[in-house]
């Protein structure tokens with residue numbers, strides 16, 4: 056079993072020297088412009104890529120992490136270098152949107168450097184320090200679900216990687232509310248047979264990590280402990296199952312149950328993988344009812360719509376039938392009217408023929424007789440020529456004019 060390195064903080068040298076020495080250039084490419092922070096393993100600097108001079112400041116930005124070298128014991132220095140190189144190797148092998156990308160790694164003047172993409176944002180610890188109140192539960196669930204995704208990626212990687220240092224200061228949130236895991240200093244490929252180094256973060260590490268037996272469920276524990284911090288603003292108690300409601304009565308039963316299960320002291324009692332924890336996180340009992348109601352509403356609306364459509368078809372059919380019937384009736388009436396007209400015309404034609412015949416007879420007999428008087432008046436409209444004939448028959452019966 057190995058132990059974490061110890062440092063001589065008095066002798067600690069801040070990377071490239073005092074702030075007044077900025078900027079300085081590393082490897083002829085990385086222009087270090089400011090110090091971003093300092094962690095247990097090293098110093099983190101803001102830098103610019105001189106090879107990308109044509110790009111915008113934002114695109115040229117990078118972060119240089121320098122391994123500290125103020126270790127009292129030579130073996131600690133060696134251990135720290137081993138951790139650092141492991142971080143470099145682990146990170147170089149990973150490719151995930153929620154994991155900070157490695158750009159370069161090198162050593163110069165006996166110091167070790169790792170260059171990463173610059174994450175524009177803050178870590179969750181800084182964010183909590185600024186706001187001084189618990190985060191919104193929906194926001195926490197959104198971040199936690201992203202962390203579950205990245206843990207699932209790590210745990211199913213070949214070989215699996217156990218992060219082992221999940222805690223608010225190692226989780227950055229960028230300006231798009233996207234999670235970025237930084238600091239893979241103690242992450243390492245998981246080999247069950249191997250004696251794992253027992254590096255712990257008080258409150259965030261599960262019991263098994265104290266004796267060097269971390270497995271994927273250890274990261275589940277650390278995520279539960281991180282949620283406890285985000286809901287309460289306080290670091291979780293070491294080696295204790297967390298219960299957010301004991302410090303924040305506004306925490307829902309839903310998230311309280313998840314944190315308690317994730318931080319179970321016995322790894323068998325936790326979610327057995329990050330994907331299971333994500334399922335629990337995104338299953339929201341309070342929105343299941345509205346969801347069900349929504350489904351019911353959609354089904355009912357569909358039934359009503361289909362019913363109305365079919366009903367409409369039936370009504371339309373009936374209307375068409377009625378229309379056809381009334382059209383037939385109209386047609387019959389029209390036919391009757393035409394028949395009557397035809398009969399009337401026939402009668403008038405008969406009268407005309409008879410009238411003509413009488414006229415011929417009278418003219419032949421030389422005895423003029425007012426033919427029209429025998430038949431009565433003819434319809435002027437129908438027979439105007441006949442009226443003329445009738446008139447000439449009266450005034451000129453011999454046709455002499």
Ligand SMILES: Nc1ncnc2c1ncn2[C@@H]1O[C@H](COP(=O)(O)OP(=O)(O)OP(=O)(O)O)[C@@H](O)[C@H]1O
Pocket residue numbers: 091092093094095096097098099118120155171172173174175177178224225227237238239240
């Ligand atoms: N790529 C990055 N972009 C922006 N900021 C970063 C980046 N990497 C690290 N930081 C910032 O620097 C801080 C320290 O980085 P990191 O955790 O990697 O160092 P560390 O020495 O291992 O720290 P600790 O031991 O405290 O965890 C982070 O909490 C984060 O705020």
Ligand SMILES: [Mg+2]
Pocket residue numbers: 094224225237238
């Ligand atoms: Mg860190």
